[in-house]
Amino acid sequence: MNRVKLLFFATLRERAGAKSMELDIPPDLTVQGLKDKLSAEYPNLKASMSSVLITINREYAFDEAVIPQNAELAMFPPVSGG
Amino acid sequence: MQSWQCSLPFPEVNVIARMASSGVAVSNTMNDMNFPTIFSITEDEIDLNDLLERITLDSTGAAAIFAGMVRGETRRGNAHDTEYLEYEAYIPMAEAKMKQVAEEIRAKWPVVEGIAIVQRIGKLYPKTPTVLIACTAAHRDTGVFDAAHYGIDRLKEIVPIWKKEVSPSGEFWVEGNYVPKAGE
Numbered sequence: 001m002n003r004v005k006l007l008f009f010a011t012l013r014e015r016a017g018a019k020s021m022e023l024d025i026p027p028d029l030t031v032q033g034l035k036d037k038l039s040a041e042y043p044n045l046k047a048s049m050s051s052v053l054i055t056i057n058r059e060y061a062f063d064e065a066v067i068p069q070n071a072e073l074a075m076f077p078p079v080s081g082g
Numbered sequence: 083m084q085s086w087q088c089s090l091p092f093p094e095v096n097v098i099a100r101m102a103s104s105g106v107a108v109s110n111t112m113n114d115m116n117f118p119t120i121f122s123i124t125e126d127e128i129d130l131n132d133l134l135e136r137i138t139l140d141s142t143g144a145a146a147i148f149a150g151m152v153r154g155e156t157r158r159g160n161a162h163d164t165e166y167l168e169y170e171a172y173i174p175m176a177e178a179k180m181k182q183v184a185e186e187i188r189a190k191w192p193v194v195e196g197i198a199i200v201q202r203i204g205k206l207y208p209k210t211p212t213v214l215i216a217c218t219a220a221h222r223d224t225g226v227f228d229a230a231h232y233g234i235d236r237l238k239e240i241v242p243i244w245k246k247e248v249s250p251s252g253e254f255w256v257e258g259n260y261v262p263k264a265g266e
Contacts, residue, residue, distance in 0.1 A: 009172055010244035011255050053262065055242075058175035060262040074172055074242070078258035081171070081201055081243025082150045082213050082234060 002027045002069050009076035012052060015044045025067060031056075032063035034073070053078060117188070120198040121180035123171045123243070128200055128211050137196025137218045144222040146230040148215045154208030165248045167256075169203035169212065172242040176201070179241040187217065187233055193224040199233060201243055213237065240266050 001024040008016045025034065031054050039046040054061050055074045067073065118137050134145060152167050180199045187194055196218040206212050215233040219226040237243075239260040246255050 080256040080258045081241050082238045
């Protein structure tokens with residue numbers, strides 16, 4: 001298994017009820033696979049998954065990307081700085 | 083930022099970030115052809131004079147500055163009052179993306195000399211400056227206004243910062259609508 005850290009921000013942090021979690025994931029899991037896994041395990045997050053942005057090691061990542069070893073992942077809504 | 087100190091004279095720009103007692107005060111610089119670039123997420127007050135001084139070179143004659151502040155009364159669209167905004171950021175990624183925005187500005191407007199991109203986070207009340215983008219150049223007709231405009235637009239697209247609006251009628255997260263593309 002691949003141990004990764006997942007950070008939550010803004011609405012995702014509130015729905016997850018946590019700023020971060022550590023996850024053991026299969027070595028070939030994609031971003032889409034991660035979304036599916038979280039939707040199944042955390043019903044509160046399910047509604048957010050269609051519009052959520054995901055980053056791998058602080059770069060934007062897309063559904064087909066495979067999550068590398070020891071990645072720092074983050075999940076958040078479209079940004080609203082300024 | 084009052085909490086920053088330059089340890090070396092320009093152009094060997096080297097800014098030391100000091101943690102303010104209130105919390106986060108992070109700064110970075112990069113030395114691109116001796117042009118100063120400042121990008122930071124901070125909980126401290128934005129010090130325009132300090133930032134401007136640090137992006138002004140001997141050859142600088144113009145600065146375009148965009149500042150955003152908390153609007154207490156919104157009249158356009160869904161009219162409402164705002165009590166305060168609460169900002170948060172994914173700080174290391176946000177600073178990396180601010181650096182990327184600065185690099186994009188330099189690629190599009192090579193005449194730009196200094197760039198400062200600063201976002202304040204935490205609980206911020208109406209009339210308080212929240213963000214500042216400043217670009218300097220030799221002259222005002224060099225595209226420097228467009229460069230600053232581009233900077234704030236890109237910050238709002240790709241820099242991971244969010245704000246929650248608190249108003250007399252409740253609170254809600256402001257969400258953007260931009261979906262970054264691969265490589266952004």
